[in-house]
Amino acid sequence: MYDVKSMSAEEFIAHEEILETLDYAEKNKNNIALIERILEKAKLRKGLNHREASVLLACELPEKIQEIYNLAEQIKKDFYGNRIVLFAPLYLSNYCVNGCLYCPYHLKNKHIARKKLTQEEIIKEVTALQDMGHKRLAIEAGEDPVMNPLEYILDSINTIYNIKHKNGAIRRVNVNIAATTVANYRKLHEAGIGTYILFQETYNKKSYEKLHPTGPKSDYAYHTEAMDRAMEGGIDDVGLGVLFGLEGYKYEFAGLLMHAEHLEAVHGVGPHTISVPRVKQADDINPDAFEYGISDETFCKIAACIRIAVPYTGMIVSTRESKEVRDKIIRLGVSQVSGGSKTSVGGYYAPEAEDDCSEQFDVSDTRTLDEVIRWLISKDYIPSFCTACYREGRTGDRFMSLCKSGQIQNCCHPNALMTLKEYLVDYAAKETAEMGERLIMKELANIPSEKVRKIVLERLAKIEQGDRDFRF
Numbered sequence: 187m188y189d190v191k192s193m194s195a196e197e198f199i200a201h202e203e204i205l206e207t208l209d210y211a212e213k214n215k216n217n218i219a220l221i222e223r224i225l226e227k228a229k230l231r232k233g234l235n236h237r238e239a240s241v242l243l244a245c246e247l248p249e250k251i252q253e254i255y256n257l258a259e260q261i262k263k264d265f266y267g268n269r270i271v272l273f274a275p276l277y278l279s280n281y282c283v284n285g286c287l288y289c290p291y292h293l294k295n296k297h298i299a300r301k302k303l304t305q306e307e308i309i310k311e312v313t314a315l316q317d318m319g320h321k322r323l324a325i326e327a328g329e330d331p332v333m334n335p336l337e338y339i340l341d342s343i344n345t346i347y348n349i350k351h352k353n354g355a356i357r358r359v360n361v362n363i364a365a366t367t368v369a370n371y372r373k374l375h376e377a378g379i380g381t382y383i384l385f386q387e388t389y390n391k392k393s394y395e396k397l398h399p400t401g402p403k404s405d406y407a408y409h410t411e412a413m414d415r416a417m418e419g420g421i422d423d424v425g426l427g428v429l430f431g432l433e434g435y436k437y438e439f440a441g442l443l444m445h446a447e448h449l450e451a452v453h454g455v456g457p458h459t460i461s462v463p464r465v466k467q468a469d470d471i472n473p474d475a476f477e478y479g480i481s482d483e484t485f486c487k488i489a490a491c492i493r494i495a496v497p498y499t500g501m502i503v504s505t506r507e508s509k510e511v512r513d514k515i516i517r518l519g520v521s522q523v524s525g526g527s528k529t530s531v532g533g534y535y536a537p538e539a540e541d542d543c544s545e546q547f548d549v550s551d552t553r554t555l556d557e558v559i560r561w562l563i564s565k566d567y568i569p570s571f572c573t574a575c576y577r578e579g580r581t582g583d584r585f586m587s588l589c590k591s592g593q594i595q596n597c598c599h600p601n602a603l604m605t606l607k608e609y610l611v612d613y614a615a616k617e618t619a620e621m622g623e624r625l626i627m628k629e630l631a632n633i634p635s636e637k638v639r640k641i642v643l644e645r646l647a648k649i650e651q652g653d654r655d656f657r658f
């Protein structure tokens with residue numbers, strides 16, 4: 187029944203295959219010889235399949251777990267260097283016709299404030315985001331064919347790309363909206379979106395149906411097959427994710443990797459990113475009501491195993507996680523974080539009153555973007571606002587083949603330095619700017635090619651004189 191190339195959700199995410207995988211992982215969780223063989227294979231940096239990776243996730247041997255962490259850290263360094271890309275979510279509308287039990291936007295919630303931004307309000311929100319220094323957004327909306335039709339999303343994308351305020355610009359709009367048709371995905375592709383992000387929430391069909399009792403999202407197959415339709419519509423960067431806490435994490439982990447394997451097998455390109463959100467406190471949602479909540483330790487282990495299993499896939503950790511958790515997890519393979527986020531509709535331009543709250547969930551990391559940047563620099567990461575790959579047409583398999591050959595490093599590192607420089611000149615607080623300048627000077631020495639280093643130096647000087655948007 188399990189068929190990685192099938193276009194039917196229940197065949198490429200076959201329940202039986204997941205159960206057998208979990209059984210195999212459980213039986214081998216302390217099988218040192220097998221774990222060592224899997225780690226040796228992982229060191230080749232070509233990834234692992236869902237069965238192999240599930241054994242690592244199940245492993246309970248402290249020494250081997252430490253090896254898993256060390257390898258994840260090393261693979262992250264090899265593929266992503268010390269760069270961390272920054273983004274912010276932009277909530278367009280929280281009108282929603284679904285009945286998701288974990289989300290406060292569900293239709294039956296009558297006391298949450300319902301809001302939808304007009305194009306004028308989007309200009310104000312995006313101007314506020316530009317003034318923070320953001321260049322990359324993920325737009326978010328509830329599913330409501332009447333209130334949030336695709337035309338509204340397309341208009342909003344067009345508005346966002348055209349806002350030019352001071353030196354600000356949003357250069358990449360990623361989109362996190364409900365599963366839709368091939369024709370609609372094609373329109374999103376033509377509108378120039380970056381990644382299409384859709385969280386599976388849970389890969390377990392039975393749990394999925396219980397958690398999505400009503401609304402269009404209740405159709406498991408339609409939701410699970412969405413990425414295939416997105417790719418058919420021309421979108422070749424897609425972002426997967428599960429909402430940890432809804433179902434057993436080992437089940438979700440196997441499902442997530444099977445989904446990645448399916449995309450690779452059918453479309454020749456795996457997911458561009460994987461997000462690892464955990465259920466959070468929200469308006470009428472209590473995360474403790476979900477029986478599968480995971481500890482911070484397990485959360486870190488999941489991240490490390492994802493990094494090892496799919497080395498070329500970016501990993502995103504949002505402000506759902508606290509500074510303390512982000513401190514721990516970031517080195518294990520995270521490549522993107524959000525900063526200064528608001529999960530309310532219109533929250534960047536005008537903070538909401540308590541009795542007028544439209545938030546999707548409570549943010550745990552409440553630091554400003556500048557504080558997040560300073561934190562990253564203090565930990566020797568290069569905060570990057572780079573959007574070059576997608577704007578240079580390096581998406582899908584073109585991005586992946588560059589990444590796999592290691593060539594991507596020649597563009598990413600200098601691009602990170604140049605976009606950080608823009609941030610420091612235009613938006614940073616004095617202390618952040620000083621720390622950032624020191625980091626750039628230090629990192630210049632790590633550009634291997636003398637020719638590239640010379641070009642970067644020239645461009646850094648030009649940024650100080652007012653030029654913007656250089657990229658390799």
Ligand code: SAM
Pocket residue numbers: 288289290326327328329362363364365384385387403428429463464465466467468471506546547
């Ligand atoms: N409505 C779209 C959909 O159905 O995919 C857009 C996504 S929604 C705005 C973004 C994501 O937030 C959801 O996919 C879900 O995983 C996550 N989310 C919902 N409720 C949450 C909660 N209480 N805590 C943390 N994340 C939550």
